[in-house]
Amino acid sequence: MTFIKKQIHRKVKVKKRLSQAIPLSNKLKNNIDYFSSLYKDSSDVIFRSFTIGNTEAVIIYIEGLSDLQKLDELVLENLMNQNSEMADVFESLKNNIPISKLKKVHTYKACIDSISIGNPIILIDGQIDAYVLGIEKYETRQIEEPSAETGIRGPREGFTESININTALIRRIIKDPALKMKSVNIGKYTKTRVIIAYIEGLVDNTLIKEIENRLKRIKVDGILEGGYIEQFIEDNPYSPFPQVLYSERPDVISANLLEGRAAILIDGSPLALIAPVSFFSLFQSQEDYYERFLIGTLIRILRYVFLGVAIYFPSIYVAVTTFHQEMIPMDLMLSIASSREGIPFPAIVEAFIMELAFEALREAGLRLPRQIGSAVSIAGALVIGQAAVQAGIVSAPMLIVVSITGISSFLVPRYSIGLAIRLLRFPNIFIAGFLGLIGVMLSFIILIIHLSKLRSFGLPYLSPIVTLQKNATRDTLFRYPLWKFNLRPHLTGQFNPKRQKDNLKPSKREKQ
Amino acid sequence: MKRTLLVILLPVFILSGCWDSIEIQNLAIITAAAIDSEENHKVKVSVQIFIPRTITSGESGEDPSLGSTFVREGIGKNLAEAISVLQTNIPRKLFWGQCKIFIFGQDLAKTGIRKELDFLIRHPAPRINSNLYVSEGKASNLLKLIPPLERYSGEVLSKFSQHQEVGVDTTLSDISKDLTEASQSFSLPYIKRLKSDEYARKSYETIPTIVGTAIFKKDKMIGNIDLEETRGLLWLSRKIQKSTVSIKPEENENEVIMMPTSGSVRFKPQIINNQWIMNIQIQVAASIIQNETFLSLLQEDVITKLEKGLENKLRDRISKTLEKIQKEYQADVVGFGRRFHQKYPEQWKKVKDHWDEKFPEVDVKLSVNATIKRSGDIGGPAALPEEEVIEN
Structure with missing residues (x-):
């Protein structure tokens, strides 16, 4: 009993010691003792001791995170060849080591922080400071084409897992110094670097404060993906609808920054988060803007139509065939009756079987190696469906309904809202099987109420339709020509509404 | 919140259920x-x-x-x-x-x-x-x-x-x-x-x-x-009849056959000195679909004659029907009563109860105005040497 108590006591003590940021000792031996006890049983932490003139010194770094070539050639060589006494160590290091990032720290905590991100520290006997060498280098994935957000037109670059590359990609698009990147570390063990990017002067400062506050609230062991952050900072955690957008495209992130939103980049994740978002921004794809506006508008209308199809088509089919047969046109009714003849299940059960089978196949396809898996599983679904129809277990119209529904849920450009739609389909089928079209209507009303209640960082989810500002709806149901987008979106962009010169419409006669 | 939702939703399923659902x-x-x-x-x-x-099944051996x-x-x-x-x-x-x-x-x-x-x-x-x-x-x-x-x-x-x-x-x-x-x-x-x-x-x-x-x-x-x-009767119900009308021009044994293509029918009820009059004005456009005669349809006066013929023919056809329903059956199936009612509500009140007696007495004034818009793909009669075509 006392033993356990002691253990807990000690743990608390260690924690305290770390958090209090105690200063380094001026005895090298004490410092080395501290670090070697801290990095006990860590075979990848290297302690390299050497002498500068007559002074003992040690370099501590983690294998694989630092550029060893630089360490050898630029640091060790220079320092070991130095004979004279150093009056001001930092000054002489600065002058002797040709490394651009060189920093002085004086607490254990700061030392640990820099070691863990790959910056070696130099400890010198008699000095109460440690010197951090900014030579971190680790293997990263190459910049590749974004695999989840492909497009015909537009840049082919996608974010990678390394946050420095990601910020650089944004910086390469937005060159103005107003682009700010605030950094926070989250995660007790992972210490994940999280960056809030925004454009000063476009964004509402209270939004940035709010994001910072929400991020600071997160006290967890680790952040492995942006999804962790998303779930800790969203306004309505019980809603199936995503209240934060994510994208792996620097151009999408930049476009959102320019509209006065903020992006959250997470080290280790190729997906950056965007906040705040509205329901309608989930239906905007980058190519809407890259292609001409008529095409963009057509495609956008198509998306909204198929959104309705994806959520309600199976439930309307179930409702109509079990309650309101007189609503079906005569010939269609007779074909449905013919193909449903001899089917052993009621329509609602049939719908559930097929929808579940479809979802299962889709999910299985997702876990198959490579993206070809999805094509395979859809082919599988068709084969299974065909066989089921021929065996008389499922009727052909139901198969058509399920296939169309499945395809329409792919039309949504953002995967996260596609998931919400898939989820909503099942309660809808259920309520349609019980209450018919009244049930479908009821669920529609509930959905609308829910959506109107949602907020994303204070922004009404259904804005700008519900807030209905003039000009603000130019980028929702329709995609107006770019030369009519004179104002930034209402609410997110109102801080600095004007975005371009008036009268940018190309005309034959240039106005004088 | 959850409890209220349960309280609302549970009765929806338990009480109403699917009492009127029926599978196809x-x-x-x-x-x-x-x-x-x-x-x-x-x-x-x-x-x-x-x-x-099942239409989809392969067994189509059944006797249609x-x-x-x-x-x-x-x-x-x-x-x-x-x-x-x-x-x-x-x-x-x-x-x-x-x-x-x-x-x-x-x-x-x-x-x-x-x-x-x-x-x-x-x-x-x-x-x-x-x-x-x-x-x-x-x-x-x-x-x-x-x-x-x-x-x-x-x-x-x-x-x-x-x-x-x-x-x-x-x-x-x-x-x-x-x-x-x-x-x-x-x-x-x-x-x-x-x-x-x-x-x-x-x-x-x-x-x-x-x-x-x-x-x-x-x-x-x-x-x-x-x-x-x-x-x-259908003409009077404002349905332009796309059925052929044959006209025999003067001094001709054969006929020209026409088909009305579009038109309008207007009813104008009138009461003059207690005499109830129904003016029916019919506008009709027709095209010629067959020409049995040797007449050249490129001639304006031929067309005018044919238009006259069409007007007379349509007038005859409609008045024959009117005669029958007005005099023989005395049944107002064409809705004259409604039209008088709309225009002369006061007078209508008086005859309302004995409309079936009044209806046969209504004087119908029928005027037909026909125009021939197309003579078909050719002007003159087909398969006829030019000398034999009658120019007027």
Whole structure:
């Protein structure tokens, strides 16, 4: 009993010691003792001791995170060849080591922080400071084409897992110094670097404060993906609808920054988060803007139509065939009756079987190696469906309904809202099987109420339709020509509404 | 929050449930219904029920002459009883929601169909926009026909009514309106079995076809007019008849055949010195589709003559029909009463109760204005040497 108590006591003590940021000792031996006890049983932490003139010194770094070539050639060589006494160590290091990032720290905590991100520290006997060498280098994935957000037109670059590359990609698009990147570390063990990017002067400062506050609230062991952050900072955690957008495209992130939103980049994740978002921004794809506006508008209308199809088509089919047969046109009714003849299940059960089978196949396809898996599983679904129809277990119209529904849920450009739609389909089928079209209507009303209640960082989810500002709806149901987008979106962009010169419409006669 | 949601949603499922849900497999889909009178004032209802067969399945060995429907009958003191008798002979629930064809037998139509109409209008199941017909002889016989082209005879009738405009298009709601109005008359298409003398087909493999119009006064059928006179009636119902009109120009043995393409019909009721006048102005455009004569249709005066001929022909046709319904049947099936009512509400009140006496006295002034828009692809007569063409 006392033993356990002691253990807990000690743990608390260690924690305290770390958090209090105690200063380094001026005895090298004490410092080395501290670090070697801290990095006990860590075979990848290297302690390299050497002498500068007559002074003992040690370099501590983690294998694989630092550029060893630089360490050898630029640091060790220079320092070991130095004979004279150093009056001001930092000054002489600065002058002797040709490394651009060189920093002085004086607490254990700061030392640990820099070691863990790959910056070696130099400890010198008699000095109460440690010197951090900014030579971190680790293997990263190459910049590749974004695999989840492909497009015909537009840049082919996608974010990678390394946050420095990601910020650089944004910086390469937005060159103005107003682009700010605030950094926070989250995660007790992972210490994940999280960056809030925004454009000063476009964004509402209270939004940035709010994001910072929400991020600071997160006290967890680790952040492995942006999804962790998303779930800790969203306004309505019980809603199936995503209240934060994510994208792996620097151009999408930049476009959102320019509209006065903020992006959250997470080290280790190729997906950056965007906040705040509205329901309608989930239906905007980058190519809407890259292609001409008529095409963009057509495609956008198509998306909204198929959104309705994806959520309600199976439930309307179930409702109509079990309650309101007189609503079906005569010939269609007779074909449905013919193909449903001899089917052993009621329509609602049939719908559930097929929808579940479809979802299962889709999910299985997702876990198959490579993206070809999805094509395979859809082919599988068709084969299974065909066989089921021929065996008389499922009727052909139901198969058509399920296939169309499945395809329409792919039309949504953002995967996260596609998931919400898939989820909503099942309660809808259920309520349609019980209450018919009244049930479908009821669920529609509930959905609308829910959506109107949602907020994303204070922004009404259904804005700008519900807030209905003039000009603000130019980028929702329709995609107006770019030369009519004179104002930034209402609410997110109102801080600095004007975005371009008036009268940018190309005309034959240039106005004088 | 969760508890309130549960309290709201649970009763929705438990209490209402799916009390009126019915799967399509358990429905007997009625495609058409026939109502006949039987002895002892009984009513017989016959329904044509669709047999759902899987169209997709490969076995197509079935004899197509068997048809995709069958007919069941029920007899009762009244229509409602007959239907409940009928239901006892069908294992599935009778589904009226898709039945848009109701055929009355001539015998029943002559004794009056008010009782049956009341059921059809009152009951929620039959559609208010269903078409009604009167058949020569027993109506149920027409349901038993197996059309060679359509899937069932009901479909034949609805296609005739909706796309061909050979007969009047009268729905249940039209009748309920007409019977409550003062005119108290309506017309229904008069149908009959089409005689088929194809050798390869059996005698029942034919269709019901519209042969005229049955004229109803109150709820009783008082007579019928033939197809030619029906065309006149259709002109008066503002339906431009796309049926041919043949005109024999003067000093000519042969005819020029024309087809009206578009036009308008305007009614202008007038009361002058207590004389009720109905001005009917018809504008019609026609194109020539056949020229039997040697006349050159490029000549303006030929065309003018032909226009005159067309006007006279149409006037004759329409006045013949008017004569019949006004003088012979004295039934205002063209809705003159409604038009007078709209324009002269005061005067209408006085004649309202004896409109059927007043209606034959209405003076109809018919004016037809015809123009020939097209002479077809060629000007002169085809296949004729130029010398023989008569230039005027």
